[in-house]
Amino acid sequence: xxxxxxxxxxxxxxxxxxxxxxxxxxxxxATLLGRMAAYGIPAxxxxxxxxxxxxxxxxxxxxxxxxxxxxxxxPEVYEQLVATCSTRPLQHPIQACLSSKAGETxxxxxASNSHSSSxxxxxxxxxxxxxxxxxxxxxxxTTTLDELAASGVIPSAIDFLVIDxxxxxxxxLEGASHxxxxxxxxxxxxETSVEPLYExxxxxxxxxxxxxxxxxxxxxxxxxRDGWCDALFARKYWP
Numbered sequence: 001x002x003x004x005x006x007x008x009x010x011x012x013x014x015x016x017x018x019x020x021x022x023x024x025x026x027x028x029x030a031t032l033l034g035r036m037a038a039y040g041i042p043a044x045x046x047x048x049x050x051x052x053x054x055x056x057x058x059x060x061x062x063x064x065x066x067x068x069x070x071x072x073x074x075p076e077v078y079e080q081l082v083a084t085c086s087t088r089p090l091q092h093p094i095q096a097c098l099s100s101k102a103g104e105t106x107x108x109x110x111a112s113n114s115h116s117s118s119x120x121x122x123x124x125x126x127x128x129x130x131x132x133x134x135x136x137x138x139x140x141x142t143t144t145l146d147e148l149a150a151s152g153v154i155p156s157a158i159d160f161l162v163i164d165x166x167x168x169x170x171x172x173l174e175g176a177s178h179x180x181x182x183x184x185x186x187x188x189x190x191e192t193s194v195e196p197l198y199e200x201x202x203x204x205x206x207x208x209x210x211x212x213x214x215x216x217x218x219x220x221x222x223x224x225r226d227g228w229c230d231a232l233f234a235r236k237y238w239p
Contacts, residue, residue, distance in 0.1 A: 032189065033064060036160070039219040039234040041187040044159035050098055050145075050172055051164040051191075053077055053115060055084035055091065062088040069154050073097035073108060073140055073165075074117060094153060098165070099142040100174035107137040118166035121199035125167075128197070128226050144175030161188040164230070167198025173210055180214040186235060188216060193228035204231055 028034045033043050044066055049057060052070035054077060061068040067090040072078045078095040085091040097108065099119065111117045112135050116125065122134065148154045156179075163169045169190050173180070188211065192204040208218045211233050221231035 032060070035189075035220065035232050036187060036234075039187070039232060039237045041160070041234050041237075044186070046155060046158050046184075047160045047162065048154060048158045049162040049164075051162075051166070052081055052093075054080040055093070057162075058084055058088050058091040062090050066090065068092070069094055069158075071096050071098060071148075073119075074110065074138065094148070096148060096153075097140040097142050098145055098148075098172045098175060099168065100144065100171045102143045102147050102175070104142045106140055106142060108140045109134040110136050110138060116166060118168060118198050119171075120167045120201055123167075123196060123199035123201065125197045145172060146176055146178045149179045156182060157184040158182070159184055159186050161185060162190075163188070164191040166191075167196060167201030170202035170206055170210060173207070180211075180216070185216075187219075188233045189230050190233065191228065192221070192231050193226075194223055195227060197226070197228055204229075207231070208233075 029038065036043065043064070047061060047066050047068040048071070049068055050071045052072045055070055058068065058070060069092045070081055070085065071094045072081045073096065075095065078093065081093045085093045097106070097119070099106075106119055108119050109117060109121070112133050116129070116132050122132070125132070149156055163172055165172055169192060190207055192202070192207045194203060196202060204218075204221060211217070215235060216233040217236060219232040219234045219237060221229045223229045
């Protein structure tokens with residue numbers, strides 16, 4: 001009986017409240033700000049999140065007082081992002097399909113789930129998750145991060161960058177050669193993999209080499225069994 005009580009839904013909810021109010025050091029370390037602090041990256045005042053989807057992370061950013069610009073490519077998903085950001089004054093939605101070159105019309109693949117859509121083919125992703133497939137395409141015109149900054153759509157003084165664009169991360173970074181040189185940028189969190197998950201995608205070694213040329217260095221990456229992770233990059237953090 002005591003065992004069943006210990007596993008009760010009521011106690012599970014109470015434990016959840018406790019962890020939210022009194023997080024353990026390990027829980028704090030696992031948050032974005034915790035990971036950043038471990039590599040000497042100050043808490044950002046302004047953040048750019050590319051591949052924002054419906055804006056799930058906007059709650060965390062807003063609660064931490066971080067002003068964030070959320071970029072989403074798919075029009076109907078962008079509409080949901082707008083609704084999410086509308087109740088959070090520090091959060092700004094942007095519709096754009098970012099790549100290495102501007103002005104190209106592409107067929108963007110829409111997946112059968114909510115988070116696998118990509119401008120790239122499924123590739124190894126289809127082997128790892130055979131139940132997920134593309135159901136249609138939508139034509140989008142690409143732009144670059146450098147163009148968004150030059151036109152004032154995003155501010156030049158961004159402290160931290162998050163990219164999660166289903167295999168196209170390197171393409172986005174290649175379109176940001178001027179923006180990545182900004183002295184304001186202190187670090188980045190980039191989804192990457194040991195081997196490309198999507199056709200034409202990149203590896204963490206390729207992402208690392210590109211960012212190293214802008215004095216952003218790999219701090220930590222912990223790959224899951226599918227061979228991908230959210231890798232943290234920072235300015236020089238060693239003595």
